[in-house]
Amino acid sequence: MNIILLGPPGAGKGTQAGHLVETRDMIQLSTGDMLRAAKTSGTEMGKRVAEVMDRGELVTDEIVIGLIREKLEGDKKGGFIFDGFPRTLAQADALEALLNEFGEKLDAVIEMQVEDDVLVERIVGRARDAVAAGGTARADDNEESLKIRLMEYYKKTSPLIGYYHAKGDLQSIDGLASIEEVQGSIAKILG
Numbered sequence: 001m002n003i004i005l006l007g008p009p010g011a012g013k014g015t016q017a018g019h020l021v022e023t024r025d026m027i028q029l030s031t032g033d034m035l036r037a038a039k040t041s042g043t044e045m046g047k048r049v050a051e052v053m054d055r056g057e058l059v060t061d062e063i064v065i066g067l068i069r070e071k072l073e074g075d076k077k078g079g080f081i082f083d084g085f086p087r088t089l090a091q092a093d094a095l096e097a098l099l100n101e102f103g104e105k106l107d108a109v110i111e112m113q114v115e116d117d118v119l120v121e122r123i124v125g126r127a128r129d130a131v132a133a134g135g136t137a138r139a140d141d142n143e144e145s146l147k148i149r150l151m152e153y154y155k156k157t158s159p160l161i162g163y164y165h166a167k168g169d170l171q172s173i174d175g176l177a178s179i180e181e182v183q184g185s186i187a188k189i190l191g
Contacts, residue, residue, distance in 0.1 A: 001026070001103055001190060002078035004086070006160060007112030009149040010123040011175040012182060016112070017081045019183055024190075025078035027071065031085045034067045035056030035059055045070065065094050072102045079107070087157050092164075108189050109164040112182070121177075135180055 001024070005013040017028040037051055038046040052059050064085060071080070086092040099105055122163050123146050127137035165169040173185040 001107045002082070002099065003079070003107055003190070004082040004164075005110045005112065006164075008114060008116075008119060008153045008157075009146065010119050010126075011112040011114045012179070013083050013112060015179060016182060016186060017083045019179075020081055020186070026081050027075075027077050027079070028081045028083055029068060029071055029085065030083040031064055034071070035064075038067055048156055059093065061088075061091055061094060064091070065098060068095070069098060072104065075077060086160060089159055089163055096101050106169055108171055109160075109169040110186060110189060111128075111161055111164075111170060111172040113172050114175040116150060119150075122176075173178070 003020075003026075005017060007013055014030070017026075017030070020026045021028050035049055035053070038049040040046065042052075045063070048063055049059060049067075052063065068085065069080075082095065087096050096106070120143055124143055127142060130137045161170060171189045173182060173189070175182060178183070
């Protein structure tokens, strides 16, 4: 089973992907994690990633697709969770072509719907809780950074909601429900 988790930063995509990895033996393809791993891998693709990132530039779609291709060539286990990819319509088309090439398809695109003001409170609260527990908050877990990330999401990624809705792949769930309720909603979609 191959799925995409869509939703703004802080919607809980990583938490839910982690649960699916544990319970369904799926493979989480988080582009951020893949880029960090590639940068230190020493492979040809890894060297390209490192050069781009070291220059402070954004990694091209071609490189990200190359990294996903490498993962699709390996063990598929219980399928893939695309987390943080695709982010644009061009990436969505590229992903579809890549899946077709491997005889794979998307089984579901799950949009985790959240209200912005509640999301901001959740993220700022998460940062406060981390500091209160003696830890450190993520550098981007503050109201100003989150608003910038949300604007970027709405500009680039939210068109995917219409794209996948038109294809009949989109299922929307309440991303502000409890973790267990969100897990239940996702489980119902996946069958």
